[in-house]
Amino acid sequence: MASVALAVTDGMPLLELAAACAIFGTERPDLVDTWYDFTVCAPAGAQVGGWFHADTPHGLDALAAADTVIVPPCDDVEVPPPADLVDAVRAAHDGGARVASICTGAFTLAAAGLLDGRRATTHWLHADLLAARYPGVEVDPRVLYIDEGSVLTSAGRAAGIDLCLHLVRTDHGTAVANAVARRLVVAPHRSGGQAQFIAAPVQPDNGPGLAEVLAWALERLDQPLTVTDLARRAHMSSRNLGRHFTAVTGTTPLQWLLTQRLHRAQELLESTDDSVDHIAARVGMGSAATLRRHFNRAFGVPPDTYRRTFRADPRREEVAYAG
Structure with a gap:
């Protein structure tokens, strides 16, 4: 059973802690046989959200025994993160x-030296301070979260939920992560590259909103959609759609289409017995060879290997259709 430890120190905000507890700390026997062994680690007397006491027998030194450590936001980014937290996070990472x-938990990771030479993100309001204080970190304030393998960072609050679901998706597959998201009544997947909601001038649509265009495209992934098709649906020129699309989603229309097709392929590999050729047709990839090339590039394994990994538990075949 994989273990997840939540690092808590005095003054941390409550919402981010609650989200991690809800995702990792709730048993889900109807989805998988073994969920996470979840532990809250905190120094004695730690107070969360200004009033909630973290009453736990596990101190910060217990982080070193976990497979995954979640570091919530700092109480105040103007103050260096607590030294005992920094030391405990560093020791956990050094231990694997x-x-x-x-x-702003990224400030703790940066103080521990875990972000040196890596891409990282945080809430856009504090991105400049993170970059100035830790010049060895490549700070990207535009995205929701960044996965650098053994070190992951996310933007503000709701993006922390996206990151936690990304970890579930990595460990248990897309269908299980989607089922958890539905129970939390949140979006099942927002890619890490999606833009943070930063105030920026965006030209208003003259026709259907972008959300309607995206929903329209998702219903037609099996078709050979082009930027021209999307632009026509949005009543824009292809150039205007490209600018608007990037401003809202943080990616290009074609890259977004490819990403959605790959995620649909993941779901079908987990929840159906369709051949790779059939799945390639259902997601608009054209051929199994094309799907295998893009899938392997995106996820590091071919579709057949992915299916064997995430179809080990037969209940996953039903998860994609579960409420």
Whole structure:
């Protein structure tokens, strides 16, 4: 059973802690046989959200025993993160743990030296300060979360939920992560590359909103959609659609289409017995060879290997259709 430890120190905000507890700390026997062994680690007397006491027998030194460590936001980014937290996070990572930060928890990871030479993100309001204080970190304030393997960072609050679901998706597959998201009534997948909601001038649509265009495209992934098709649906020129699309989603229309097709392929590999050729047709990839090439590039394994990994538990075949 994989273990997840939540690092808590005095003054941390409550929302981000609650989200991690809800995702990793709730048993889900109807989805998988073994969920996570979840532990809250905190120094004695730690107070969360200004009033909630973290009453746990596990101190921060217990982080070193976890497979994954979640580091919530700092209480105040103007103040260096607590030295005992920094030391404990560094020790956990040195011991082989996967370490993920939510929002300004990235300041703790940076103080521990875990972000040196890596891409990282945090809430866009504090991105400049993170970059100035830790010049060895490549700070990207535009994205929701960044997965650098053993070190992951996310933007503000809701993006922390996206990152936690990304970890579930990595460990248990797309269908299980989607089922958890539905129970939390949140979006099942927002890619890490999606833009943070930063105030920026965006030209208003003259026709259907972009959300309607995306929904329209998702219903037609088996078709050979082009940027021209999307632009026509949005009543824009292809150039205007490209600018608007990038401003809202943080990626290009074609890259977004490819990403959605790959995610649909993941779901079909987990939840059906369709051949790779049939799945390639259903997601608009044209051929099994094309699907295998893009799938392997995106996920590091071919579709057949992915299916064997995430079809080990037969209940996963039903998860994609579960409420």
